[in-house]
Amino acid sequence: MLQRREELTPAQANAVNRILRSAARIDALAGLLIDFTYARLGKGIPARASAMDARAIVERAIDELRETNPGREIRLESNAAALSGSWDPGRVSQLLSNLVSNALQYGARDAPVTVSLSRDAAGALEVRVHNQGPAIAAGLRQHLFEPHRRGEGAESAHPRGLGLGLFIVREIARAHGGSVEVRSDAQGTTFAVNLPDARPPPVSGDVDRQRETVATGLPAV
Template sequence: MNSLLNDLCDFNRTKLGLGINITPDDVDLADLVADTVDQLRAAYPARRIDLEVKDNVQGIWDGPRLQQLLSNLVLNAIRYGAPDEPVRVVVTGHDAEVRLEVRNSGPAIDPLSLQRLFDPLRRGPDQEHKNADGLGLGLYIVSEITKAHQGSIEARSDQTGTAFDVRLPRRR
């Protein structure tokens, strides 16, 4: 319930033009991502979540917000991906930025839905008429956290699966 209320507060702040609050600090994404993935593995023991970290992934970001971003992406991949295939999280350091990718196997997202993935209050097609958890704010909040860090996010989907690619500059 607390998570839903926090999502609603974040949504209201963005709609008022205030954006998502972030508190940048030195962050080692290797540790942060490993901790977040371990928590998700414990919460979803029947699902395999693979993690790969490459190169230097340190920078100036809001650690708790990036944990929220990663949790939302992985939970989405678990919810909509093939249950017998792993969710893959890959974090790669580059000179000026760090790239965080979350991939899952499963059916392709149709092009129209793909264009609207980051719209608020939208849920996946198989969740629209169910009493599923959430309000359809997860990917919207992911995009707002990315923007608050001056980063970018892209979603790709085809017959093999779906990938979300977040790029975060090392310094704001």
């Protein structure tokens, strides 16, 4: 019934939209608290890797963030048209959303937030989120990924925040066997995440056949 919006008056449609947004926030909060509980119990955040295009997942997450943050610029930089691999699509989207939301909150409002996607030499996915603005104090940087840690001014600007966003980012990276680090100076702040590809590496015979195919242009037999 809620989805048949073409039959609703404008006032009813607005009410439905508010209900749906509230339901989405409640669902996200419940998921956040469940993840936090798993992590604190030492079980780690569950991640289920599957074949995916990381660029497509990140583009979709950025589009959603642009819709909820009108007037803010979010850029995506990547030389690859697609970044295929095996990661947890939902967790990658959650990680990206947390990092960009953090950059929007603490970065300069008149400067873009830049998301960079690439692979490292080992084939792992590298995600970088950069924002301009004041440097994070060295004393705070070493505690950023601890739960309930928030940046300067966060309590007054977002009093209902739980301070779990970066903690969840770290746990998602760990669930993929990866890592996250932060660099911050006068040029801005960059969070860099490395997520190894869960696909098994090709066996030596497969590598030899791939090389022969590249060299001759014909499939090896």
